[in-house]
Amino acid sequence: MSSPPFRTRIKFCGLTRPGDVRLAGELGVDAVGVIFAARSRRRVAPGQAEALHAALPPLVDLVALFMDNDEREVRAAIAQARPTLLQFHGSEDDAFCRSFGLPYLKGVGMGGAALDGRTLRARWPHAAGFVLDGHAPGQAGGSGQRLDAASVPADLDVPWLLAGGLMPDNVGDAIRAVRPWGVDVAGGIELAPGVKDGALMRRFVEQVRAADLEPAGTAMPAIG
Numbered sequence: 001m002s003s004p005p006f007r008t009r010i011k012f013c014g015l016t017r018p019g020d021v022r023l024a025g026e027l028g029v030d031a032v033g034v035i036f037a038a039r040s041r042r043r044v045a046p047g048q049a050e051a052l053h054a055a056l057p058p059l060v061d062l063v064a065l066f067m068d069n070d071e072r073e074v075r076a077a078i079a080q081a082r083p084t085l086l087q088f089h090g091s092e093d094d095a096f097c098r099s100f101g102l103p104y105l106k107g108v109g110m111g112g113a114a115l116d117g118r119t120l121r122a123r124w125p126h127a128a129g130f131v132l133d134g135h136a137p138g139q140a141g142g143s144g145q146r147l148d149a150a151s152v153p154a155d156l157d158v159p160w161l162l163a164g165g166l167m168p169d170n171v172g173d174a175i176r177a178v179r180p181w182g183v184d185v186a187g188g189i190e191l192a193p194g195v196k197d198g199a200l201m202r203r204f205v206e207q208v209r210a211a212d213l214e215p216a217g218t219a220m221p222a223i224g
């Protein structure tokens with residue numbers, strides 16, 4: 001029996017230029033991330049995010065990404081960027097993440113961690129989904145570190161995005177290995193931090209769509 005049609009969701013993260021946001025929309029990505037984390041080389045100021053929002057077509061999520069920002073900073077960023085979804089990538093707890101009245105994704109560094117789905121759901125019960133990143137717990141995302149397929153919890157029953165070191169040349173194999181709900185990429189589609197490359201963005205989307213056309217069950221033992 002053939003498997004049902006499935007479309008791996010795509011999030012491009014760390015955009016800083018309206019033109020890159022516009023192209024992401026034209027390529028059909030599901031979400032565009034703007035980063036307010038102090039430790040990020042892709043950080044934007046709240047005022048900059050307003051222009052990025054304006055470049056976004058309808059039906060595409062704008063994700064505001066934070067990492068241990070204080071409440072005042074988060075509120076200021078939300079007021080200017082008007083995101084549809086939040087992403088917290090630090091040590092924020094569920095109460096903090098949900099206190100802004102918007103759905104949120106929790107980013108989790110899975111490198112060297114043996115976190116199962118039950119633990120993730122217990123710690124962040126109101127998360128709309130998770131971003132499983134390849135870096136170690138406590139480190140910043142956007143590091144380009146790959147996630148070992150063996151670290152993906154088999155029992156995670158909410159949408160989750162695979163992240164960490166994805167690029168056009170490896171995203172197809174990564175999808176075939178673990179069949180995530182979505183994929184999240186920052187460094188693999190850029191020329192320099194925050195400066196995306198149109199050709200890489202396009203190739204990334206093409207590779208995801210090619211993997212989607214292959215039937216499930218063609219899994220490979222490892223992502224790499």
Ligand SMILES: O=C(O)c1ccccc1N[C@@H]1O[C@H](COP(=O)(O)O)[C@@H](O)[C@H]1O
Binds near residue numbers: 042067107143144165
């Ligand atoms: O990208 C960043 O600079 C960043 C900083 C702090 C927390 C999270 C960050 N990015 C997240 O990490 C993934 C993977 O990045 P990469 O593809 O390995 O470069 C990215 O998509 C963001 O969700």
